[in-house]
Amino acid sequence: MNRVPARRPALSKRRRKGKHATPPVTARRTKAPAGSDELKVVGQRVPLFDACEKVTGAFKYASDIRLPGMLVGKILRSPHPYARILAMDVTKAQALPGVAAVLTPDDVPEGEWGERSFNYRGRVLNDKPRFAGDEIAAVAAVNEHVAEAALALIEIKWEVLPHVFGVMDAIKPDAPQVAPYGNVRSTVVEAGDLQKGFKKADLVVEHEAAMGNQSHAPLGRNACVVSWEGDQMTLWTGTQTPFPLRDELARILKLPQNRVRVIGMPTGSSNGLWWACNFQFIAAYLARKAGRPVKIELTQEEAMATVKRRETPTVWGKLGVKRDGTFVAMHVKHYFDNGAHGFKAYPFESVSDLWGRHRPAIRFEFYGVNTNTPNAGCMRGVGDLTISFCTEPLIDKAAAALGMDPLEIRLKNHIIAGDPIHSQKNIYKRFNVPFPGERLTSGAMDQCIKRGAAAFGWKDKWRGFGKPTAVNGNKVRAVGMACACHICGGRHLGSPSVIVKVNHDGSVNLLTGVGRMGQGVETTQAQIAAEELGVPLESITGTHADSGVCPWSPSTVGSVNAHQTGMVTRAAARDAKKQILALAGREMKVPPRELDIKDGWIYAKARPKKRIAFAEMTRKVHPEWLTPPYIIGRAAGNLPVGRIAKMFMAHFVEIELDVETGVSKLLKVVAVHDSGRIINPAVCENQVAGGVMIGGGFVLSENLVWDPKTGRVLNPNFADYKILNALDAPLLDISFAEVIDPVGPFGVKGIGEGATCPTPSAIGQAIYNAIGVRLNAPFTPERVLEAIKEQRTGGRAA
Amino acid sequence: MKQTINLSVNGKDWPLEVEPHMALSECLREDLALTGVRISCNQGHCGACTVLLDGEPVNSCLTLAVDAVGKQITTIEGLARDGKLDPLQQAFIDHHGLQCGYCTPGMILSAKALLEENPHPTEPEIRESLAGNLCRCGSYQKIIQSIQAAGGETGGGA
């Protein structure tokens, strides 16, 4: 059973009666995109389903779970960046009163487990730990104090191994090998003949960019609680990927999938952190050995220094352009640090297709590299954020050389609906499936750029590349803009499945396997179901992420849900509707195909007054079954072959830079997004706002630092790892292009991931415009000031 | 050694036996099941565990339970009265001043203290009063709008 309290009736009652309550959903319609039929629920700013629980504190996260007899699990970590355990003596720890179990590498399989999107590959406990912080043993005890004493009693004889920290060091042939399968994994996305492409070019520009180490820096703890009953396991944890976690637990524990029940709890801000994580596997083995329920709750330090961080990129690019600004060739090499346990060759790169309007030859090479540093993998905007941090300045360099405006050159080259998409080729290749060819479903980058420019007042503020908008003493104002795109799920993630249960009283349970991390999926999926089924939104509640109850779903990653899961939710609602209309047709003596449902009424399309209330119909005793009918709508399916949706976005930023101190303040951001039809504008605005803060924070202040000798993270806390707070938040102007995607449910695409992608590049351009130097991120005051000084002494660079 | 203390939480007195090293945050969560007191950093940096002591926001992770004796403690669970949400809570719902919800109780309590002292705060005043409450979802704009709306409402009604 899902432990999240379902308190929808209370909320809806307040919403109807409260003085300041939100008016009925139909009363506050925002302007629907052109071409909209009469949508009742999709497109509305309805409050989050769980908003009431969140503002009253009743909402439950994994850290709130407590079971009778539950033990505290704590993890022992390697103090060395790379070492081998020669001997581990746990007898003293085991003998300590209050210790129920000590888990060592001998207690877990020799084989590695693997995260489905290659964010992790390793043993559950490592006898050859690969980074300072790697997990080597664990203890289950009656309380944290006993656990602490027990871990201190574990004696280890180490053989310390030579380590490697930097990506460019780790790719050298004689570098220490972090994993038994080598340090480097690579793939290529290509189309056309690169050499010929560059030969056609009138101008070739190059750019190399690097960024810092971004931590997900979650606000909110995660825990994993495991309880075994015989050979059946129940596991509560905050996760975006309940089913892939379940599947991998079952595989490595050698249990049938139906005997592993993962109850995916909501996470705090996750941004890609809480997927299938190693501590969940440790908890499973630890609880089995202890014979009692175990809870492992990670501290902020553990969450920031040991679980995962964004892959640190170094990107080189070369662009060939015709005199009129047409792109003819683009070559990019994207190196990224996988850390100790990341196993990725390809960050699911979407931007490689973005500038393909005139079919340039492209070659995008990706190199995932293991180092003895904290695990690295996906973080919100994965790949597209880091690669556009090179391709955007590359385009700017070309535009500057050609005397073009940054908008003009982008408007000339971005892809539009129907253009070919190459970036998925790799995925097919990896799974040995012939690539069917793919084309873009919809795209309105032009609207994003033009509307953003208008809302921002770009014409008035743009002074040219390398030129500030205004200078007032030591304060320089400058503007910048950038574009990006991202996937909206993908067929390779798997086929979502959804169940819509219609109860006798007409209320509806929506069951999906999606992960909940505050993105509003409970609300937006219900909006889709309510729209399709024709019932009021208030009549729907959701149960999600419980693998014992809900149908399978892909990982909630890559902005999969609105577009891909939503399509299946709509199909399941349609299935339920079909069944109800069949019953209603018999009752009303009207052929079912002549009936429809709207606002909770089943009515004859030709004679709307001939109608029956939805809830009356579901209550009626079925003449043969002698009970009311029980209706279950269901669907499983995937995106159509040969077509793929992408979200597009353009961000415009204004900064104020102090040339004496190097501090840049982000003043204003205008963001225009093409995410197809907007299911819930308020939810989407929050998603974009969050993306801007994550992307902006990454380049302005965030940087995870490890000690150059020990490799241990030095700033796993919010005092030394600075995320943007209420005083730092810029003014935001967020709007949406009017696009209805032909594939997505009601025309919906995705939004969450892409929102982070263009902000760093836009700020980068603004910094360039302010000081005349293109910098690597993060744009710390120190680095900016250094650049200003160098420029003053060394003269202006070309 | 356990001490017998009496804590006044959300207008009600609770006799409790606590170890002196129990933080107020843990006492409220574990002994009184007030899990709306969220713990994230546990170091006084994030503000998720904010509660009001005699109306003033403090980080309950860096406050001992025994030090809260004799003070009026307000947690998020104490804001709604007789089943009616506080105007701030309603405003956060209506204006979408939240995403994952983890920072929300602390945000609302900091805002509550602000509005008690300053019913019509300016935007800079709101921002400063929230500086000790981090939101990694980055919902600040709608959080600020929610507080402005609640400020307007409580002020207008008074």
Add this chain to the structure above:
Amino acid sequence: MSIRDKFDLALYDPQPAAADCPQGPITAAGGYACFDSLPPFEYVNAESVAEAVTLLRTHGAEAALIAGGQDLLRRLRNRVHAASPRLLVNIKTVAPKLDAIVETGDGVQIGALATLRQVESSSLVRERYSLLAQAVHAAGPLQYRNRATLGGDLCQQVRCWYYQASGNAYPCRRKGGSECPALEGDNRQHAIFGSRDCVAVCASDTAPALVALGASVRIAGPGGERTVAVEDFFTARGNVLAQDEMVTGVHLPFPESGSLGVFEKFTQASLFDPAVASIAVVLRRDHGVCGSARIAFGAVSPAPWRSLRAEGKLAGERLGAASAGRAAEAAVSEAWPLECNGYKVDIVRVLMRRAVLALARANSSDA
């Protein structure tokens, strides 16, 4: 068959196993773990200063004082030290309460237990010592200022991510060890002035303001009270407090007539972030000319750093761009940046120059 079913790590571009690593040094040690619950301790409410001092004397290093607890409890949670105190002596219960802010014959006395919120709200402080009010306000967000006391803010431990690392990961010199990991490590947040014995930095924003104001600390011990100037309170690895002493208050002398003050905290982004550097200046003006000046910087050395060179350069000078530049150069002339913190030198220079210019403006508009 769907793609999902074909998921298998072996399919994913496997590469030949690399040669195993060469043998390295062999060490014996456990691992580390992250704990952040408060370790057990006993708790005693002291009813008088004398009782608190006696408890400290009796229990020695096993006892510690607790007032607001904002620095202590965080360090206890993080296991910053090898051992944690077994007894906490609560001094919030001392009678009479040590939180009064009162005018005395020669200045203003602030009790050590006055919270930062009390200090910044005090009309006495705001009217006579506005730079202290600013410094106290900048010390942290409201949650901090509501609990942290002035005495605690002064006595708080330094900023250094090696010293403060959880689990006592680096038993450095300040902890009695022989090494300073920051000297060879990542020292971007570290000191640029003073001895290189320990390069942690003073984390208190109020300390430089108190130094500039010429404040002194009242210290109670077994032998009674003594008074120490705030600038003499700090030592290279801590402060002058003996194991059985406690701070009972801070005394601020009345400002000389015609004196002006300025405080500025420079951070990476916004006000409540840890200071990269801060500055507090108090000077006496006389027809646009600087009489005597007291200048102190925060976050640039283990103690607040008083810049006698900058003070000397300003004395007798007309306040303006020229003297500001000279004072700035004098201020940084003693700096010896480490590998990663040269930036702090630039910031000290800017802070000094801006402070003098601000005081010059205040001067002329007053005239």
